[in-house]
Amino acid sequence: QVQLVESGGGLVQAGGSLRLSCAASGRTFSSYTMGWFRQAPGKEREFVAAITWSAGSTYYADSVKGRFTISRDYAKYTVYLQMNSLKPEDTAVYYCASTLQNMPTSPSRYNYWGQGTQVTVSS
Numbered sequence: 001q002v003q004l005v006e007s008g009g010g011l012v013q014a015g016g017s018l019r020l021s022c023a024a025s026g027r028t029f030s031s032y033t034m035g036w037f038r039q040a041p042g043k044e045r046e047f048v049a050a051i052t053w054s055a056g057s058t059y060y061a062d063s064v065k066g067r068f069t070i071s072r073d074y075a076k077y078t079v080y081l082q083m084n085s086l087k088p089e090d091t092a093v094y095y096c097a098s099t100l101q102n103m104p105t106s107p108s109r110y111n112y113w114g115q116g117t118q119v120t121v122s123s
Contacts (some may be wrong), residue, residue: 001110002006002026005094009117012086020081022096031098038092047105059103086121094119
């Protein structure tokens with residue numbers, strides 16, 4: 001089992017920044033890729049960004065490219081999502097997830113999920 005705990009969400013004005021954290025514990029060696037997803041009310045969960053533990057390779061959804069940065073602290077088993085130039089359409093519950101697969105973007109290919117953290121961007 002892998003336990004994932006997100007933190008760092010909150011309310012921010014458009015144009016502002018937030019940094020989300022995801023702390024992993026348990027059988028962390030069972031994780032190859034860590035991903036961030038988000039889900040707005042009435043919408044499906046969508047891919048935001050992913051990073052591999054070992055090489056630190058990254059991949060982003062087009063909607064956040066250039067504004068969001070995913071990173072990891074291997075020693076702390078923590079993954080971060082730095083979100084800049086936030087827009088109202090970024091409002092959602094943000095989840096981190098882990099998988100043994102290499103950089104999938106579909107939520108169904110991730111095995112473990114955190115409880116989510118709310119991000120609200122006001123206009």
